[in-house]
Amino acid sequence: MIGLQAQTAAPPLAADAAPIVEVRGLSKIYPGGVEALNDISLSFPEGELTTLLGPSGCGKTTLLKIIAGLLQPTGGEVRVRGRAVTGPGPERSFVFQDFALMPWATVIRNAAFGLELRGVPRSEREAVAEKYIASVGLKGFETKYPHELSGGMRQRVGLARALAVNADIVMMDEPFSAVDEQTRRQFQEDMLRLVAQERKTFLFVTHSIEEAVYVSNRIVLLSRRPSRVSEIIDVNLPRDSEPDQIRRHPAYLDTVEGIWQTLKRYLD
Amino acid sequence: MIINGTRVPAVFSLLIWAVLWEIVGRLGLTILIPPLSTTIEKLVEIVGTPGFWDALGLTLKTFVIGSVISILAGIPIGILMGRLPVLDRLLLPWVNTFISAPLSALVPVVMALFGFGETTIILTVVLFAIWIIILDARAGAHAISPSLVEMARVYGATNWQAFSKIFVLSAMPEILTGVRLGLLRAVKGVIIGQLLVSVVGFGRLFEIYSSNFLMEHMWALLLVLFALASAIDTAFGLIERRVEHFASSRN
Numbered sequence: 016m017i018g019l020q021a022q023t024a025a026p027p028l029a030a031d032a033a034p035i036v037e038v039r040g041l042s043k044i045y046p047g048g049v050e051a052l053n054d055i056s057l058s059f060p061e062g063e064l065t066t067l068l069g070p071s072g073c074g075k076t077t078l079l080k081i082i083a084g085l086l087q088p089t090g091g092e093v094r095v096r097g098r099a100v101t102g103p104g105p106e107r108s109f110v111f112q113d114f115a116l117m118p119w120a121t122v123i124r125n126a127a128f129g130l131e132l133r134g135v136p137r138s139e140r141e142a143v144a145e146k147y148i149a150s151v152g153l154k155g156f157e158t159k160y161p162h163e164l165s166g167g168m169r170q171r172v173g174l175a176r177a178l179a180v181n182a183d184i185v186m187m188d189e190p191f192s193a194v195d196e197q198t199r200r201q202f203q204e205d206m207l208r209l210v211a212q213e214r215k216t217f218l219f220v221t222h223s224i225e226e227a228v229y230v231s232n233r234i235v236l237l238s239r240r241p242s243r244v245s246e247i248i249d250v251n252l253p254r255d256s257e258p259d260q261i262r263r264h265p266a267y268l269d270t271v272e273g274i275w276q277t278l279k280r281y282l283d
Numbered sequence: 284m285i286i287n288g289t290r291v292p293a294v295f296s297l298l299i300w301a302v303l304w305e306i307v308g309r310l311g312l313t314i315l316i317p318p319l320s321t322t323i324e325k326l327v328e329i330v331g332t333p334g335f336w337d338a339l340g341l342t343l344k345t346f347v348i349g350s351v352i353s354i355l356a357g358i359p360i361g362i363l364m365g366r367l368p369v370l371d372r373l374l375l376p377w378v379n380t381f382i383s384a385p386l387s388a389l390v391p392v393v394m395a396l397f398g399f400g401e402t403t404i405i406l407t408v409v410l411f412a413i414w415i416i417i418l419d420a421r422a423g424a425h426a427i428s429p430s431l432v433e434m435a436r437v438y439g440a441t442n443w444q445a446f447s448k449i450f451v452l453s454a455m456p457e458i459l460t461g462v463r464l465g466l467l468r469a470v471k472g473v474i475i476g477q478l479l480v481s482v483v484g485f486g487r488l489f490e491i492y493s494s495n496f497l498m499e500h501m502w503a504l505l506l507v508l509f510a511l512a513s514a515i516d517t518a519f520g521l522i523e524r525r526v527e528h529f530a531s532s533r534n
Binding site for chain 2: 080083084085102103104105107108109111112113114115117119127129131132133176180
């Protein structure tokens with residue numbers, strides 16, 4: 016399919032696919048009085064890549080960490096497949112902004128760590144980890160240590176770890192913000208391939224408009240703190256085209272420009 | 284060390300001091316300082332006696348047991364203090380008091396409670412060594428990256444898994460520093476304990492030598508103890524260097 020429709024609608028928008036994650040009336044006030052989120056309601060359709068996009072410090076990461084069960088909301092609730100979230104769970108995995116790799120462990124042990132914690136026998140978990148290490152493009156680096164890898168490669172290990180536990184929902188907190196631009200683009204393309212392969216639900220946080228439009232099926236625009244849902248944009252890009260063509264496609268450029276116009280309002 | 288552009292091995296400075304010691308000793312200025320050569324003669328002589336080996340055995344045994352207790356108890360206590368603010372507030376004042384307190388003054392109390400045997404010496408070793416191990420493990424626990432803690436939680440680590448697989452290894456650079464300093468203090472503890480108890484081990488030998496004014500013997504024994512302390516320090520320095528990349532790549 017060539018062509019792009021950027022539809023906007025008032026939140027919360029009922030998506031076509033069944034929602035796997037539902038966020039209802041979520042608010043978060045940090046001790047000390049900083050109000051990060053204010054009455055956020057959202058649903059995340061299964062099998063899609065939804066991006067949370069917004070200005071720096073707008074609470075996107077807070078929202079993602081509440082969904083992950085790492086933070087407790089002040090009000091409202093998160094439901095995953097209808098069940099209320101009270102903490103982390105095996106159906107959700109997370110890719111950290113600063114990689115969160117164990118510096119004393121090899122690539123394969125890091126990638127297999129989620130399975131190690133679950134008590135999966137060594138040979139079994141290493142076989143799984145090996146498969147995902149290969150699929151993120153790190154074949155041959157299994158016995159290296161994180162400090163021997165570049166930033167981009169380290170984040171690939173983080174991604175392999177998140178995929179190896181076979182969670183339904185993979186959350187990524189600005190996974191590319193600590194890597195350089197070339198690595199970032201390469202990584203984005205690899206990620207699109209993995210998204211297509213893995214048929215999982217991806218929740219992605221970024222502050223880069225281009226990145227959001229390039230990788231997402233759906234973009235949730237958040238306003239400045241305290242965050243509210245400002246707009247939800249469905250992105251339909253010709254995914255079977257070459258990356259260069261997508262990035263030059265008028266529809267891609269129009270969506271980027273449209274989002275920029277919206278976000279500009281929050282800048283001052 | 285470089286003198287006039289030529290590299291001189293570090294051992295050279297030891298040699299200078301050895302020569303100086305010999306000269307002062309030979310001048311016979313004071314009975315308190317015998318020449319190095321006769322001290323070394325005495326050292327060889329002492330090493331031949333069963334009393335020395337008994338003392339060395341007892342010293343090593345109490346040192347090892349005391350150190351192991353300090354390490355096994357000190358690391359978990361320190362890490363728990365670093366992770367649990369309530370426990371920290373409860374224990375930190377005590378740790379800080381004991382780390383700066385004149386511990387030798389407490390040894391008689393231990394002696395009164397546990398008698399003149401090995402137990403007292405082991406406890407003295409613990410009393411000397413454990414506090415710095417606790418404090419450094421606590422500092423290490425503070426240095427654990429918050430995202431590693433979150434990572435452990437996201438992937439479902441139990442408290443024990445988080446402690447054994449993340450916290451201890453993450454705090455390893457500080458823990459090793461603490462253990463190294465703790466072991467040096469343990470050397471002090473094992474000697475001071477024996478000196479104060481003074482009926483067993485090197486303490487008994489020191490007691491015999493000093494009451495009979497055997498200065499060569501005293502110095503010979505001191506040489507042994509100093510060598511022991513610096514051997515432990517060197518060994519730990521090597522281990523620490525091997526895990527240095529932990530610290531440099533941890534953030």
